[in-house]
Amino acid sequence: MNCGGKTHISSIFVVFNLQRTFLNYFSFMNNIYLSIAIVIAAVSVIALIRTNQLRKKDLKVLKEIKKAKEALSKSVLYHGKSDIPNYMFFMQRLLKVERKFSRFHVSLIKLGKTPVFDSIEGNLDSLSELFRDISKSCQPYALALHDSDFLVMAFVTHDTDSNQQEAQAKQLDILEKLPKQVWVNNTQVPIDYAISSMSLTGQSSLYGIDKVQRRLTFSMKYALEAENGAFVHNEKLYQAEMYRKHVLLKLMNSISFNPDDFYLVFQPIFKTSNLDSPRRYEALVRWRNTKNLGPKMFMPMIQDKPELQSELTKIVVNQVYSMLKIKLEAREKLKPIHLNISVSMLENEQLLDYLKKVIRDTPSIAAFITFELTEGNEFNLSDNAHNTLRKMSNLGFSFAIDDFGKSSADPSILNSKYFNSVKIDKAYISDVQSKSDQAPKLEAIVQIAKENKKTVIVEGVENRHQYEYIKRFPNIYIQGYYASVPLTMNEFLSNEAA
Known part of the structure; x- marks a missing residue:
């Protein structure tokens, strides 16, 4: 019996110890959980405080960004710091x-x-x-x-x-x-x-x-x-100008990079007493282009562009010189060839320097080249132009006044020793359309030119009445479609070889 009582007391003691152990364990765990909760709460509070700080900072940054955007927008859309939109x-x-x-x-x-x-x-x-x-x-x-x-x-x-x-x-x-x-x-x-x-x-x-x-x-x-x-x-006016600029761009490209785009035709110049054999020719430039534009269209485009005029003149001079040189080497008879240049090209010596290089090997060819100076609205020769004329004359080149009478130029220009011939503008003969028509102004100009011992060439002779009228004057030359259309290079060479 005693043994059984001791066993019962021992069991109670064990149970009690187990309960106390569990209570201690749970108390310990509660302390841990409480500590964790406190830590989490502390971290949360710190995070919340930090978040608020960041938000305030972000808001400040956003305000600065907005302010910068407004300033940038103003600088882009307005003139400086003003209120004037751009x-x-x-x-x-x-x-x-x-x-x-x-x-x-x-x-x-x-x-x-x-x-x-x-x-x-x-x-x-x-x-x-x-x-x-x-x-x-x-x-x-x-x-x-x-x-x-x-x-x-x-x-x-x-x-x-x-x-x-x-x-x-x-x-x-x-x-x-x-x-x-x-x-x-x-x-x-x-x-x-x-x-x-x-x-x-x-x-x-x-x-x-x-x-x-x-x-x-x-x-x-x-x-x-x-x-x-x-x-x-006006859209039509605008499109016409754009077309002109387009053509000018192509023309500039041809002059600068493709000189072979240009070729020459030759307008015969006859004495009125003989329309079978030309005495001289005028070289007229033509341009190969997709629009088939003639010189009346493309030449005015470079009228106010002296550099392009100069380069195109060099192309023409080079082709004329090459042709004359071939004929000279073939021992064929040479006839004077007229070329057009503007008065402005005589203001400096660029053309003169180029001509010296061209005729260096065969200087005798210069005697067969006559430069026609376009009179235009004003035909005033400066001291520089006179000096260039003198130097070119010394090389053997001749000069003519083109379109004389077209403007109110001083007739005293005919006294200049540098001009050997005068081409009278076609306006002075255009009124002669029948046998009875007269051209008194033409007669006056012819008389003045003859008194100054200049060779007279009347341009634009288009019909028989005009030809018969001019034929009354002795030693007059004519140029125009009545006498001959311009000749191609092959026609010109064949005509001269005959």
Whole structure:
């Protein structure tokens, strides 16, 4: 019995110890969980504080970014730090328009036919005031200062019809509303304007900022020439100018890089007493081109481009010299060849230097080349030109006055010792269309030329009546389709070999 009691007490003791052990374990675990919870809470608090700090910092950064964007946008869309929109602003404004059912009236306005503002930076206050006045008086959909000389303005209406008369009326209305005076350097000065405009719909093939700008810039030169300072774009005129520039570009390319694109034809010059045998020839340049453009079309394109004139003249001289040299080496008889040059080419010695190189091997050929100086509206020879004439004459070249009488040049030019012959403009014979017609002015010029011992050549003889009229004068030469059409190189060589 005692043994059983001891066993029971031992069991109770073990159970008690186990309970205490479990209680200690759970207490220990609770302490761990509590510690973990405290750590997590602390970390969360720290993270929350850090997040708030980051948010404040991010907000500050975002504000700085926004501020920078606004500053950048202003610098891109406005002139400097001013409130004056630039061309980028103008384009951005128009791009927002729903073009499908819209009509645009766009204008380029020159601030004074003669410049008023020398720069934007130096006249910001004046330009800002002018800009505000124009914006208020005209109330356009878009307005911007292109540069110190030009404004661009656009009106937008919800209409797909484009009317030229309405465009002109709108243009004049704008001119009327523009301020007539402007402050410049604290002084109020009058300002006149030139305005080029065009009206188009959003569906037009011409729609596009670049296309419109090119056309308005082109039209501005006509606005500047117009008495009222206004010109509405003419697409046919613009396309003609673009075609001219296209042809000029090809012409420049041929002159600069492909001289073989040019060839010569030869217009015979006869004495009136014998139309069977030419006494001399005029070399006329022709250009191989896809449009078959003749010299009346392409030569005026380089009239104001002396460098191109000079290069083309060198091409002609080289071809004439090469042809004469071949004939000389073949022991054939040479006849004078006339070439056209402008008076401006005598102002320097570039042509002279080139001629020296060309005839270096056969200087005798110079005696068979006559340069015809185009009289033009003014035929004034400077000291430099006279000096070049003298040096070229010393090389053996001869000179003629071309189109004499075409302008009011001083007849005393015929006294010059450098000119051996005179070509009388065809206008003096064109009125002779019948046997009874007279040309008294032609007779007067012939008389003056003869008194100065010049060889006289009458150009543009196209019919028998003109020929018979000129034939009355002794020792006169004629050139024109009545006597002969221009000859190709092969025809010329065959004609001379016969």
